[in-house]
Each structure stands twice: as structure tokens, then as C-alpha cells.
Amino acid sequence: MSALDASNGAAAAAPPARFDVDRALNTAGAWALGILWFLPLIYAVWTAIHPGEFATRFELFAPLTVENFVNAWTAAPFARYFLNTVLLVTFILAGQFVLCTLAAYAFARFRFPGSSVLFTLVLLQLLVMPDILIVENYATMRMLGLVDTIVAIGLPYVASGFGIFLLRQTFMTVPKELEEAARVEGAGPIGVLWKVYVPLAKPTYLAYGLVSVSHHWNNFLWPLIITNSVETRPVTVGLSIFSAVDQGIDWSIITAATLMTSGPLLIAFLLFQRQFVQSFMRAGIK
Amino acid sequence: MTMLRKLGAAAGAAALSAALAAPASAVDLQFFFPVAVGGKAAQTIEELTADYVAQNPGVNIEAVYAGSYQDTITKTLTAARGGEPPQLAVILSVDMFTLIEEDAIMPFDDLIETDEERAWLDAFYPAFMENSQTGGKTYGIPFQRSTPVLYWNKEAFAEAGLDPETPPATWEEMVEFGKTLTKRDGDGNVTQWGVRIPSSGFPYWLFQGLTTQNDVIIASGDGDETYFDDPRVVEALQYLVDLSTVHEVMQPGIIEWGATPKAFFEGQTAMMWTTTGNLTNVRNNAPFDFGVAMLPANKRRGAPTGGGNFFIFKDSTDEQKEASLDFIKWISAPAQAARWSIATGYVAPRPDAWETPEMKAYVADFPPALVARDQLEFAVAELSTYQNQRITTIFNDALEAAITGQKEPAEALAEAQAQADRILRAYR
Numbered sequence: 010m011s012a013l014d015a016s017n018g019a020a021a022a023a024p025p026a027r028f029d030v031d032r033a034l035n036t037a038g039a040w041a042l043g044i045l046w047f048l049p050l051i052y053a054v055w056t057a058i059h060p061g062e063f064a065t066r067f068e069l070f071a072p073l074t075v076e077n078f079v080n081a082w083t084a085a086p087f088a089r090y091f092l093n094t095v096l097l098v099t100f101i102l103a104g105q106f107v108l109c110t111l112a113a114y115a116f117a118r119f120r121f122p123g124s125s126v127l128f129t130l131v132l133l134q135l136l137v138m139p140d141i142l143i144v145e146n147y148a149t150m151r152m153l154g155l156v157d158t159i160v161a162i163g164l165p166y167v168a169s170g171f172g173i174f175l176l177r178q179t180f181m182t183v184p185k186e187l188e189e190a191a192r193v194e195g196a197g198p199i200g201v202l203w204k205v206y207v208p209l210a211k212p213t214y215l216a217y218g219l220v221s222v223s224h225h226w227n228n229f230l231w232p233l234i235i236t237n238s239v240e241t242r243p244v245t246v247g248l249s250i251f252s253a254v255d256q257g258i259d260w261s262i263i264t265a266a267t268l269m270t271s272g273p274l275l276i277a278f279l280l281f282q283r284q285f286v287q288s289f290m291r292a293g294i295k
Numbered sequence: 296m297t298m299l300r301k302l303g304a305a306a307g308a309a310a311l312s313a314a315l316a317a318p319a320s321a322v323d324l325q326f327f328f329p330v331a332v333g334g335k336a337a338q339t340i341e342e343l344t345a346d347y348v349a350q351n352p353g354v355n356i357e358a359v360y361a362g363s364y365q366d367t368i369t370k371t372l373t374a375a376r377g378g379e380p381p382q383l384a385v386i387l388s389v390d391m392f393t394l395i396e397e398d399a400i401m402p403f404d405d406l407i408e409t410d411e412e413r414a415w416l417d418a419f420y421p422a423f424m425e426n427s428q429t430g431g432k433t434y435g436i437p438f439q440r441s442t443p444v445l446y447w448n449k450e451a452f453a454e455a456g457l458d459p460e461t462p463p464a465t466w467e468e469m470v471e472f473g474k475t476l477t478k479r480d481g482d483g484n485v486t487q488w489g490v491r492i493p494s495s496g497f498p499y500w501l502f503q504g505l506t507t508q509n510d511v512i513i514a515s516g517d518g519d520e521t522y523f524d525d526p527r528v529v530e531a532l533q534y535l536v537d538l539s540t541v542h543e544v545m546q547p548g549i550i551e552w553g554a555t556p557k558a559f560f561e562g563q564t565a566m567m568w569t570t571t572g573n574l575t576n577v578r579n580n581a582p583f584d585f586g587v588a589m590l591p592a593n594k595r596r597g598a599p600t601g602g603g604n605f606f607i608f609k610d611s612t613d614e615q616k617e618a619s620l621d622f623i624k625w626i627s628a629p630a631q632a633a634r635w636s637i638a639t640g641y642v643a644p645r646p647d648a649w650e651t652p653e654m655k656a657y658v659a660d661f662p663p664a665l666v667a668r669d670q671l672e673f674a675v676a677e678l679s680t681y682q683n684q685r686i687t688t689i690f691n692d693a694l695e696a697a698i699t700g701q702k703e704p705a706e707a708l709a710e711a712q713a714q715a716d717r718i719l720r721a722y723r
Contacts (some may be wrong), residue, residue: 015534073457143373144373144377147373147376147377147379148376148377148378149373150377151377151378151379156379203444230366230369233361233362233366233370234369234370234373237325237359238357238359241467246362248559249362249366250330250337250360260557
């Protein structure tokens, strides 16, 4: 239906002879993908705000309820879990920004022996799935005495190969002249980084930050393995108690809990949508 | 920041416990447990642990929720390889061979000393011990154990003209009843299926019900041999496939586990096979009168057992091992086993637990709880071998290929047997 509307609109705007098939197809495709993406979310909202017997039945005037949210909230200490997740993603993002910025700056603008070998090693990190390293990481965290801390969840991800690569590519596109001008003004290497490179790479930081936060917000296996107590566990671990397949899944509660845990991310995305899309475009176009 | 706070808390707790426990013998235990039946199970385990600690001031037990069964074995093995295993854990009984191969666990025989303790090992249902013993030694103590049963909708039976109090007792009856119960609307679309045997994820478990009823065992007790291509296994798989394709009493294709109770409540199926772990859920949510029965028989009655056992880990001090054994003895004692069974629907793993006053009151009020126990007499070990994850994956894939019609049952099972042989040869 929306596809029809879209093509009608296109047809009305231009004379019929110059009907823009390409554009109509694009619009139809975008709508189709958009609706496809949105369907599970609509289902989740429908199920979460209605009593259990309407989970698989559609009735326009079915009674509304918030009971599912209340049940989900009380089934696990979610307040604490939320705090932990926020601390976790903040710690990881801050660490990644500092480390990746410094490393990327070094790889982009300094020549030092072994730099290409080192950079190759960093790129190799992109090929290794973090899950393969779980045992090694566990042993390391144990050696550092960090098992069952939020720091232990985040530490393996702080030196991100992807972040270094992305920022290096961005820094490489910054015109040398800008750096030279700053140097003439008396800026040292750190001053140049802070005053020239970082401000120009803002869209990249924003785009990378979004990817990083959503990834670590959703991460499950590693946090489950390295933590043991309520004080350190993130929301995803709390969410997992609802997926008890032996007993059959209660869709009402699980959708309520899912909306609750993904809610902050969804709201943040809707609020900053324009900035995110623009930053992705700018980061990509450069 | 948080780490500092945690460190501070840990130091405080250490100081406190040092002050409280006069003798320097306070034993710390870490205990990993999975949850497969909803939030209340976790709460009950934590309560039981707290009760034990309150009665035994010399022992501290940290009960750690470790996710699903799958997550728990991953977490435990990671911790063990990383050099910091828990002292005890509840893990799927079928992972026994994996844990032995990892050299992570120890037999209970090395810990027990008195005759009384030996009697304790013999107090459990033999059906549950099949998955807990190998090579003459006991590695696991049954705890959250289950078995599949048949649930039926009495109202649907009455509506179809069947006796609402009589579930199908044989394979033929299940097909016959199923045909009567399957309802179609004007366009020929099915509005109510006769039976539902879920097959997503781990189809082998319920399928093992069928093979056992067809009087065949699919793996040896030593865990180094499987018999997937036995003609009686092929026959059982053919029966399962025929339910959808020939008799048309079951929805075709892969059937979801998680959605099965809901489908039963909504009247999309008149019978379902699923675990006893669902009993409390069905009791609370079915909007109609329902019955619980043993699975139907063919050449004999039969069902697999399932669920988790207690394991004790090697890499601990002698005091910790002793304390672990004591805790397991306590939590598996009749009173605690009964409390756990009533709270979750799991089958209390020893006969004397069913003789406690609480349990008697419970079954008097809710007789279906007895069905699973009575079926234990006919139950066999759940499929368990060395390299268990790989072998069950091969078997599941073969079953799914046959259920979805990609392969003939005989062909799929012969291929699975050949693959399993290649893996298990090294262990013979």
C-alpha cells in the first residue's frame, strides 16, 4: 500500500511519460525494509502492553496493562543492572576514545621503526572473533585479580583494532597544511592532535561511539562468564532469566523486559537520529 | 570506581567474616547453577543455599546464577581452564563425559568414607543414576531432573467424542485419537492439531522417547558408541515423520519448543509432549481441564530422563571438597528435595522425598505430579557420549533433515552414525 502511495506520488510529481521507475523502486524498497525492521518492534509493544492471552491474537480494543513491565522489573534487580551497564559502556567508550585516538595518531602521522608491522598486527585483530579468546581473557583477568568486576568486562575491548583503524583513516584525510599551520602557531604534537585532528574527526567519533555503545550494551556471553554477582552484571544477564525454554516462553514478560532494556538505546537513537545519520554520512563520504 | 568500591566491600566482608568466624576454618565455596524453568527456580536455589549457610556457620557459599544450561557449561569450563573453577555446579547430566575429559571433576567415590554415605549414593532412582555413573564410579548427583510426559486437553477430547479421562496408551492410539482431534475449517486449514512433539533445538530428547518405546538404546553406557542406524531407530523416526506426512495429525516441519505450551493453552493442539518442568506452568495457565500421562508405548513404555546433576570440581582444597559434599548431601536430602520439586515441577530424585508430609500433601492436591515419578520405572539415560556437543549436533541435524523432508530417515541416520563413528573411534 505504501509502495502504491509512493509511486502515485512520484507519478503525480512528474508527467506520466517521464515516470521515474528507479525512484519509485527505491522508495518502495525503503518502505518495505523499514516496515520489515519495524514489525518485531510493533509486536513487542503490542504484546508488552496487553495481558498474556492477547499475545498471539489481535483485538483492537484489548485491555491495556502495565503488569508485564512490573513483573519483569521485579523478576531481577534491574535498577542495579542498568547502573552497571551504563558504567560499563561509559568505561569502555572512554577507554577506547583515549587509546584509539593516541594509537591512530601515531600510525597516521609518525614514522617509527616497526610501524607497519605493528599496524598489520592491529588489523589482524579485526579478524579474530573475541569469543575465541574467552579462556585467555579469563586467565588474564584472574591474574590481574579482576574477576567479577566491571573493569574486567570492559578491559578486553578497550584497545579496539576497529577504532584504531577507523580513526587512522580519518586522520590521514586531514590536510597536512592544517597541521603545519598549527605548528607554526607553536603547538606541540599533543596540541596538534587536540586542536586539529580530534575536532575534525568528530563525526567519526560519534559514529564509532554509537556502534561501540550498542555493541557493549547488548553483549552477553563474556559479561556472564567473567562476573558472578548482582553488583557487576549488566542488563543482558538479567534479561536471560526470561528465556527459560524448558518452561515455554512467556512472550508478554519477555517483550516487556526487552523493551525495558533496549529502551534507553532506542530513545537515545530517536533523539539524536539526525546527528547520527549525518555523522555516518560525513564519516563515510570523506 | 566500581572496582574500588567492590574491593572495599570485599575487604570489609573479609574483615567481618574473620571477626565472626573464630576458628580459621571458614570454608568458601562457589556454586554455579543454571535456570531452565523461569525465575522462581533461581530464587529457590538461593533460599536453600542461604538456609544451609545459616545452619553451618563455618561455610560460606556463593550461589552464582550462570544462565541457561549451555551458558553454565561454557562459564564453568572457561573458569576451569582459566584456573579458577567453582567448587561445585549444577550442569546437564549429559555433560559428564565432557567434564571427565576436561579432567575438571572428581568421582564422589573418592570423597565418601562411611557406609552411611555409600547408602546415600544408592538412595536415588536408578533411572537418574544411569547418566551419573560411568566406569563403576559416580560423578554426578541428581538434582534438577526431569522427564517428558504427555499433556492432554480434556475439553478437546470431550468435544471430539473421546473419553476425556483416557489418554492414548499406544502409538496406534495416538494416531487414531489424533485423527479424531484434528479439526479443519472450511478451506481445509487446520485449526486444531491432534498432537505436538516439539523438534527445535534439541529434537533428540523427545525422539529418544520414541526410540525407547521401540525398544532400542541409542548410545552405550561408556559413551563411546552410538546406534543411530539401528532399524528400530529408523522405524521410530519414520513414525515421527509419518505423524505429519501420512497421518496428518501434527503440524509439519520443525516445531518450536518455547511456543509449545502457549499453543496448547490456545487450543492449537489437543495433546503435547514436553518436559515435566512445565507442570507448574501448565497448571497455572491452561484455561481448560488438562491431564498428564506417561508417553504412549509401542514395543514397551519408555522415556529419557533429562536435566542437571551436581558435580564436584577437582581443583579445590580438601576442606572445600568435604564442605561441597556435605552441602550436596543436605540439599538432596528428602526435605530439601521435596521443597525444590514442589517449587519447580522437577522430579524429586529419590523415593524417600516422596514420603515426606509436604510432598504427600502436594500430590494429594495435584495428582499429575506423580506421573513423571511413576514413569521413571521405564526411563533410560539421556543420550550422552564423549564429545557430547558434537555427537548430539550430528544427531539433531539428521533428525531435522528427516522431519523437514530433505532426507529419508534411513539415509539421514546412516550418515549420522558414520559421522559419529569417526569422532568416537578415538575413545574406544
